[in-house]
Amino acid sequence: MIYKSLLIRLSYLVLCLFLSFSAFAQPSADAGKTLFRNYCASCHNRDMKSDMTGPALGGVTERWADYPESDLYAWIRNSSALISSGHPRANEIFNQFNKVQMTPFPNLTDDDIASLLLYIQGTFDGTYGAPVAGAGAAGAGQQAAEGTGGIFAGKAFYYIIFGFLVILALVLARVLNRLKYLTELQAGVETTGPRSLWATLTSKGMIGIIIFAVIVLGGYFTVNSAISLNRMQEYQPDQPIKFSHATHAGLHKIDCQYCHDGARRSKSSIIPATNTCMNCHKAIKVGSTYGTAELTKIYASIGFDPSKDTYIENYDQLSEEDIKKVYTSWIANQYVLDNGKLDRKGELMMEEQWDGIKESLTSDIKPQIQGPIEWIRLHNLPDHVYFNHSQHVNVGEIACQQCHGKVEEMKVVKQYAPLSMGWCINCHRETEVKFSDNPYYMSYAKYHEEIKEGTRSGVTVEEIGGLECQKCHY
Ligand code: HEC
Ligand code: HEC
Ligand code: HEC
Ligand code: HEC
Ligand code: HEC
Ligand code: HEC
Structure with a gap:
């Protein structure tokens, strides 16, 4: 019996070693x-x-x-x-x-x-x-050198160790088997003789271990890929309007919270409504990059007639033909020659731009031009996670860039952070809360005392309970 449990433990050890090696991605x-x-x-x-x-x-x-x-x-x-x-x-x-x-x-x-x-x-x-x-x-x-580098630097190294350990386990199993046989002989017990390698491999214990290994490995890979299924780091879809953060937040230094005014006071940062765009684009009607093309999409969505500077009445009841007339004539205005005639380029641009505007503002879900701009959402935590912007931006005083990267340099925004649980937890372990000057934390008397006495330099989010499951999970 003792031999058998030794064998099981040995194989378990090998399995654990293998798992611990394969569970961590190698730096490369x-x-x-x-x-x-x-x-x-x-x-x-x-x-x-x-x-x-x-x-x-x-x-x-x-x-x-x-x-x-x-x-x-x-x-x-x-x-x-x-x-x-x-x-x-x-x-x-x-x-x-x-x-x-x-x-x-x-x-x-x-x-x-x-x-x-x-x-x-x-x-x-x-x-x-x-x-x-x-x-x-x-x-x-060079190739030979790279080859050896590869073996010792990469995964191959661990596979070799794994193979070696498997062989070692088999050899030891055989030795144990022999020993068992010899002791049995000595004790005069009736025995069937030493087991062959095949018999060892197909013994109940071994088969059990192999099945166990397959289940654990299979489970590990399935769970791992299931968890990361919805993660979209680097996601950077094209938006219906070529809105550039590099132009607005970068070049023109518009504060993030001018548009995302939810960040300071609520759970969600909020994508600005078209009205916010109109605060400026009522006046800025022609852009230096796309001419009228992209800005006209804003007007077509909200029903603003830029040639008359008025909002169109009963816009949501207009037919597509009527809307087209308003905006193609506005686009055409930009290409009128000194003699009051439209140039050839203008005529082409007019149709082309209108097609582009229509295509961007209509989708399978919402096949009309009028109505809010349907920005494509990038960040999306699963429903079971609670995340609050104001807690981080206002109370924690964390810059948007720490979680969203340098948005002010992005022409097209992308998702910068992985939004995995590990990402949240890591930051909570390492970041200190703005502790001493925040009345929110008056109840942590012990920490305040330690700071006063100089035995503590700061308090991390973890220490105020930032790793507790129910803080982030509904
Ligand atoms: C002029 C208004 C405006 C300003 C200023 C602005 N944004 Fe945005 N932001 C938008 C609009 C509109 C969208 C949606 C379209 C898009 O994704 O490009 C957006 C999208 C985003 C998204 C992606 C949201 C999602 O879908 O998950 C992030 C993150 C973001 N902004 C962060 C910032 C940060 C950080 C700043 C400051 C450096 C900033 N924004 C400044 C208007 C603005
Ligand atoms: C605080 C003022 C302000 C707000 C608010 C604002 N913009 Fe702008 N926007 C500008 C300025 C300034 C420019 C640069 C104009 C230029 O190209 O000369 C610009 C340029 C643009 C351009 C590029 C035009 C081109 O052809 O170069 C687009 C598209 C645009 N904005 C869309 C939007 C959208 C959509 C919103 C609302 C989410 C918005 N803007 C909100 C000030 C603003
Ligand atoms: C501690 C990290 C963190 C900070 C700091 C942060 N965000 Fe976010 N932001 C997130 C996460 C996580 C999401 C996804 C939220 C979700 O899916 O519920 C998000 C989503 C967004 C969105 C998409 C709309 C929404 O609210 O879901 C915008 C826009 C945005 N952030 C803008 C900003 C701006 C602007 C700032 C700075 C004022 C900022 N964020 C600061 C982590 C952060
Ligand atoms: C916003 C600009 C900026 C970004 C982004 C940035 N760095 Fe730096 N880095 C600096 C500056 C500036 C210094 C010089 C030290 C200082 O002034 O703080 C520096 C110094 C360093 C040093 C020390 C160099 C030395 O000789 O001792 C290292 C290492 C370093 N950065 C690594 C990185 C890595 C890795 C990244 C990306 C993960 C990165 N940096 C991103 C600006 C940046
Ligand atoms: C860049 C660092 C950073 C990241 C990333 C981050 N947090 Fe935080 N988080 C903080 C800080 C700092 C605080 C403390 C704010 C304060 O002073 O209350 C905090 C507080 C919290 C709290 C309140 C904790 C308490 O004990 O009151 C929750 C809930 C939370 N974060 C959820 C999340 C979730 C969910 C994510 C990931 C989607 C996340 N955080 C990512 C820095 C971060
Ligand atoms: C700081 C915030 C935070 C804390 C604390 C936290 N989680 Fe999570 N958790 C998340 C986020 C964010 C996700 C979503 C990850 C994703 O979509 O990949 C998540 C996902 C999960 C999932 C789904 C599987 C997965 O990884 O997507 C489980 C299960 C889970 N958490 C359990 C826990 C348990 C148990 C605890 C307490 C020990 C805990 N969480 C504490 C933020 C947190």
């Missing part, structure tokens, strides 16, 4: 490239050799070699925290760069940062993305 330069492009390339040069807003990153691990590796990770997640802790390298580079502050990235995991560093180093020394030389000794040598 490829993953690093995507992360770099999304988060870092706006300030750090892609060649890793010259400065931009931020310094050239090539060789950065060497510059931080005098400090524990975790310091560099801490820098990337939150450079200002490291600077204010008095860290020598952090202060050196901060002062060198005219005290420009780097964006914090609290949501990057260790693997993410390892991937970034792999990509940065690889690009700097030219080993990443270098074309493999064709025929000849040099090429073969």
